[in-house]
Amino acid sequence: MGLGNESNHLLSNIAVNGKHGENSAYFDGWKAYERDPFHPTNNPQGVVQMGLAENQLCFDLIEEWMRNHPEASICTPEGLHNFRDIAIFQDYHGLPQFRKCGVANFMSKVRGGRVKFDEDRIVMSGGATGANELVMFCLADPGDAFLVPAPYYPAFTRDLCWRTRVQIIPVHCDSSNNFKITRDALEAAYKKAQEDKVNVKGLLITNPSNPLGTTLDRETLESLVKFINENNIHLVCDEIYAATVFNSSNFVSVSEIIQDMELCNKDLIHVVYSLSKDMGLPGFRVGIVYSYNDTVVNRGRKMSSFGLVSSQTQYMLASMLSDDDFVEKFLAESSRRLAKRHSVFKNGLEKMGIACLPSNAGLFCWMNLRSMLKEQTIEGEMMLWRMIVNDVKLNVSPGSSFTCLEPGWFRVCFANMDNETVDVALKRIKDFVGKEIKKSVKVKHSQGLNLRVSFSSRRFDETVLSSPHMISPHSPIPHSPLVKAT
Amino acid sequence: MGLGNESNHLLSNIAVNGKHGENSAYFDGWKAYERDPFHPTNNPQGVVQMGLAENQLCFDLIEEWMRNHPEASICTPEGLHNFRDIAIFQDYHGLPQFRKCGVANFMSKVRGGRVKFDEDRIVMSGGATGANELVMFCLADPGDAFLVPAPYYPAFTRDLCWRTRVQIIPVHCDSSNNFKITRDALEAAYKKAQEDKVNVKGLLITNPSNPLGTTLDRETLESLVKFINENNIHLVCDEIYAATVFNSSNFVSVSEIIQDMELCNKDLIHVVYSLSKDMGLPGFRVGIVYSYNDTVVNRGRKMSSFGLVSSQTQYMLASMLSDDDFVEKFLAESSRRLAKRHSVFKNGLEKMGIACLPSNAGLFCWMNLRSMLKEQTIEGEMMLWRMIVNDVKLNVSPGSSFTCLEPGWFRVCFANMDNETVDVALKRIKDFVGKEIKKSVKVKHSQGLNLRVSFSSRRFDETVLSSPHMISPHSPIPHSPLVKAT
Numbered sequence: 001m002g003l004g005n006e007s008n009h010l011l012s013n014i015a016v017n018g019k020h021g022e023n024s025a026y027f028d029g030w031k032a033y034e035r036d037p038f039h040p041t042n043n044p045q046g047v048v049q050m051g052l053a054e055n056q057l058c059f060d061l062i063e064e065w066m067r068n069h070p071e072a073s074i075c076t077p078e079g080l081h082n083f084r085d086i087a088i089f090q091d092y093h094g095l096p097q098f099r100k101c102g103v104a105n106f107m108s109k110v111r112g113g114r115v116k117f118d119e120d121r122i123v124m125s126g127g128a129t130g131a132n133e134l135v136m137f138c139l140a141d142p143g144d145a146f147l148v149p150a151p152y153y154p155a156f157t158r159d160l161c162w163r164t165r166v167q168i169i170p171v172h173c174d175s176s177n178n179f180k181i182t183r184d185a186l187e188a189a190y191k192k193a194q195e196d197k198v199n200v201k202g203l204l205i206t207n208p209s210n211p212l213g214t215t216l217d218r219e220t221l222e223s224l225v226k227f228i229n230e231n232n233i234h235l236v237c238d239e240i241y242a243a244t245v246f247n248s249s250n251f252v253s254v255s256e257i258i259q260d261m262e263l264c265n266k267d268l269i270h271v272v273y274s275l276s277k278d279m280g281l282p283g284f285r286v287g288i289v290y291s292y293n294d295t296v297v298n299r300g301r302k303m304s305s306f307g308l309v310s311s312q313t314q315y316m317l318a319s320m321l322s323d324d325d326f327v328e329k330f331l332a333e334s335s336r337r338l339a340k341r342h343s344v345f346k347n348g349l350e351k352m353g354i355a356c357l358p359s360n361a362g363l364f365c366w367m368n369l370r371s372m373l374k375e376q377t378i379e380g381e382m383m384l385w386r387m388i389v390n391d392v393k394l395n396v397s398p399g400s401s402f403t404c405l406e407p408g409w410f411r412v413c414f415a416n417m418d419n420e421t422v423d424v425a426l427k428r429i430k431d432f433v434g435k436e437i438k439k440s441v442k443v444k445h446s447q448g449l450n451l452r453v454s455f456s457s458r459r460f461d462e463t464v465l466s467s468p469h470m471i472s473p474h475s476p477i478p479h480s481p482l483v484k485a486t
Numbered sequence: 487m488g489l490g491n492e493s494n495h496l497l498s499n500i501a502v503n504g505k506h507g508e509n510s511a512y513f514d515g516w517k518a519y520e521r522d523p524f525h526p527t528n529n530p531q532g533v534v535q536m537g538l539a540e541n542q543l544c545f546d547l548i549e550e551w552m553r554n555h556p557e558a559s560i561c562t563p564e565g566l567h568n569f570r571d572i573a574i575f576q577d578y579h580g581l582p583q584f585r586k587c588g589v590a591n592f593m594s595k596v597r598g599g600r601v602k603f604d605e606d607r608i609v610m611s612g613g614a615t616g617a618n619e620l621v622m623f624c625l626a627d628p629g630d631a632f633l634v635p636a637p638y639y640p641a642f643t644r645d646l647c648w649r650t651r652v653q654i655i656p657v658h659c660d661s662s663n664n665f666k667i668t669r670d671a672l673e674a675a676y677k678k679a680q681e682d683k684v685n686v687k688g689l690l691i692t693n694p695s696n697p698l699g700t701t702l703d704r705e706t707l708e709s710l711v712k713f714i715n716e717n718n719i720h721l722v723c724d725e726i727y728a729a730t731v732f733n734s735s736n737f738v739s740v741s742e743i744i745q746d747m748e749l750c751n752k753d754l755i756h757v758v759y760s761l762s763k764d765m766g767l768p769g770f771r772v773g774i775v776y777s778y779n780d781t782v783v784n785r786g787r788k789m790s791s792f793g794l795v796s797s798q799t800q801y802m803l804a805s806m807l808s809d810d811d812f813v814e815k816f817l818a819e820s821s822r823r824l825a826k827r828h829s830v831f832k833n834g835l836e837k838m839g840i841a842c843l844p845s846n847a848g849l850f851c852w853m854n855l856r857s858m859l860k861e862q863t864i865e866g867e868m869m870l871w872r873m874i875v876n877d878v879k880l881n882v883s884p885g886s887s888f889t890c891l892e893p894g895w896f897r898v899c900f901a902n903m904d905n906e907t908v909d910v911a912l913k914r915i916k917d918f919v920g921k922e923i924k925k926s927v928k929v930k931h932s933q934g935l936n937l938r939v940s941f942s943s944r945r946f947d948e949t950v951l952s953s954p955h956m957i958s959p960h961s962p963i964p965h966s967p968l969v970k971a972t
Binding site for chain 1: 574576644
């Protein structure tokens, strides 16, 4: 289907300006998968989808619960008597039992019970996508900006900016300190924006981070809360991966931080949440804005009209998420299974000499393939990425699509597949690495004077052929997280 | 919860400007109902909700289908094997079977099978609310305008304008021709906008009309399509009440018109649809944009991310709406029941001397109480409305909340209640009319010289005490649709 350019002047600017954010390798990789999807028997040579942060490890627990609770659905003989009342429920505040016993209860349990959430501050939206847009519509006018530590989720361009006309100012983080957000980097980005006469309305962080899989420690969070308070700007905390922390005692929510802080204007604090990652239910489109600002709650709820969660889904989840025994068991088991999968995947890579950023959360690894780049540029990264997608048949996502300035990082998702597919993926990577080594050795021998290739092969030798544990802390490779990984 | 005014400067303009459209008697009436909802045994003196256009007359048919098709749900033992595949489905194109066998099939059946719909032109959104906003985001930039015949749905202010910053230019219709949209009125509004340097991007019509309950005839539709083609502006047809037509052969969709027209730029035509009214499932948030413009389909689908229909709901409805026997039976029976309910309600009012605009669709009557106004102004209408809500305890919606310039019209919904509640409502209206007559007679006798009251009582005598059939076509009441109603 063409794009009917001849009538483009009839459409809105946002319909034709291409700022929907999909012109990205992140989405191109998805398309490559869709064209040729891997299947163990039907298409064993197909592309393995490692670009989708899905959590498919605990469906058996949910299915077991559903089997034992037919009354939770309005479509079973046991629940059908509630069909009509639920089918007509369209109040944008949301089903009271969904907000209170469901979402508020679950959010609290995910955060170790150390914070209570008030159901009257819960605003519903269509997934985290809708929730992030909703909060931007409430906080910022067209042209205003939000600081966002990079690397960040590629679709933020769509979610935060496209229809709101808000802009993102990246705060670039790098591997020199394991991509930590520093006060200095924030100050610099903020100051630069002010000099450029850009009205910065806030800071948006993802914690746990997508794509890094890291969590923010208490000190960093306190420092961020102080920073936004001093500058009287908002802090939006996207915590949609909160329950993916392998060791749940390690996750600290901003909600926990501000309840202990004396000098914090809570009107500036907003949490975005979702059940897509933590429960693995992206199809159900449950997005939440939890705001400490009364006006944002009030106006946000009016905006909920545009992206209400289906009442059929609200009703079922209200019942499931209010079952404390189930929730506790689910969270513990999910965390355990994610830890195991992460370990299998990360160790598999390490055996091939590929290191990942140390992480404790998320559904992905942030994989360092810098040494395999033919040139240390974004174009070099894209060349390698195209090989991985087209030849190795793995859809991974290049760091540049996450606005990462350091070339050579790739996000690889590991929780959207079964054990056998993980083995297939690891084997393909191993074969690829093996071939590349052979190639580079060959090139080295025959074209030893070609500096570019020799540089590439030198780097290759150093990091891919060596185990990361063998790299000296005084390695010539600048900004390497590998140093701290050891 | 207060609105935290002290921090308003921190929020966006749309969060604080009050343009969300809820400052309207339409929504105030809902709140009056919520404070004191009628219940036949628990609260028999409570407010009867007649301000909500819900279709509750055919739930038994849907429930019967559900009972016979447990495999259609992913939450039954019969359907649970599909749970994980559906729970993770988040493609913004929508489930293929939902689009093709569900929505496209149902839309065609609702339009008498005279039009086929292409599933590749179906864009999903969160209810008609989300669909209308989505189409505006695609077609118009901030400051641009859409012509909308008035009276129109009060929440269009929110749906079309709030976050898009698009403006509505009302094309005022009146009772002189039964509120028909005329080419002259359109031309005048368009010309005036051009003189005011407003960029008019299109015309949005609701067909069948909310609040009028009327449908557009073929000639009017053709004339509108010609008008927008001549001016090269868009036509958005909100057809969410398509299946509420009592006599379905009377409904003509714009899709039917343009397939027979030679000179129509289809890139300008967009249909908004929903299952909230026709199926009575507003809680499920199924909104559809069916656009003949490729770019709108392409970009609209990207916007679907913000308001996707829950995959749980898509899956169930795909199955239900592809059952041709069920759909045909449902549509025929729904139409029959609506016709009956409309007839009972309208005849009940007529017996009291209250006339409604002649209509053949919708879930409401457009009731003429002009003769009961103390003064023929919007304030007079609001005085009467407050009496009806506060004293008669019926939440009806005043015409002014639909941007109707003629005072005295009220929208009264009749399909969101059972027969017994209809009787309660009719009895309350009858008692009220009786009391008002007594009062007016008393006032007339004791204060015969008070012109305002005497005018009011004269008008009252003329239209309320008389049957509408007794009004002369040369009645002094200007612009009365009653003339044509007889």
